[in-house]
Amino acid sequence: MTRVLRILLAVMCTIVLAIAMSFMHPFGNPRQVHASSGHLLTGAQIPEPLRELVRSKCGNCHSEAVEWPFYSRVAPVSWLLEHDVLKAREQMNLSRWDTYNSQEKSDLLSRLAAKARSGEMPPARYTAIHGDAKLLSKEQDSLYDWARAERRRLRAQGRQTKSGE
Numbered sequence: 516m517t518r519v520l521r522i523l524l525a526v527m528c529t530i531v532l533a534i535a536m537s538f539m540h541p542f543g544n545p546r547q548v549h550a551s552s553g554h555l556l557t558g559a560q561i562p563e564p565l566r567e568l569v570r571s572k573c574g575n576c577h578s579e580a581v582e583w584p585f586y587s588r589v590a591p592v593s594w595l596l597e598h599d600v601l602k603a604r605e606q607m608n609l610s611r612w613d614t615y616n617s618q619e620k621s622d623l624l625s626r627l628a629a630k631a632r633s634g635e636m637p638p639a640r641y642t643a644i645h646g647d648a649k650l651l652s653k654e655q656d657s658l659y660d661w662a663r664a665e666r667r668r669l670r671a672q673g674r675q676t677k678s679g680e
Contacts, residue, residue: 555580555609559620560668565661569609572637572648576603579610599641617669624669628662631655 555570555578575581576599587596607623615623630636632655642649650658 555612557613559612559665561661561665565657568654568657572650572654574609575645575648576600576637576641577607577609579604579608617673621666621669624662624666628659631658631662 554566555574556566561569570578570580581600583596587593607627612620627636631650634650634655637645637648637650
């Protein structure tokens, strides 16, 4: 075989292998989860513009309404993205907000506020590709203020429930 044919064969084998690997999901397949029919943060008292902010900047990892980019279909990039989305949903799934109890919601709100305000979320490797997902200072403050207010509301609601028993 000539050198050119060997290179061509190697390239073809690599392409076939990449396509075959794209059908494997070593961390599970988060694409098989169907988005719930409601809004993100169902049951939370959140202004609609802020809900939209959370959907656009957090929902692509922390919900079941993920908009998968074209490159998410090709291994090994697909594996990294699927792994990240599964881990993000384990931490907080905004599509299932109404299934958390008050204490879980309060804990999640506390972490959301801290990570948004500190700039930890969204992570740098995500915002490097999706620059529009980066939270502006004003947005960080809005999320922080809302999370604190929602935690206070949940605590007050819990106290009313206990006193009403």
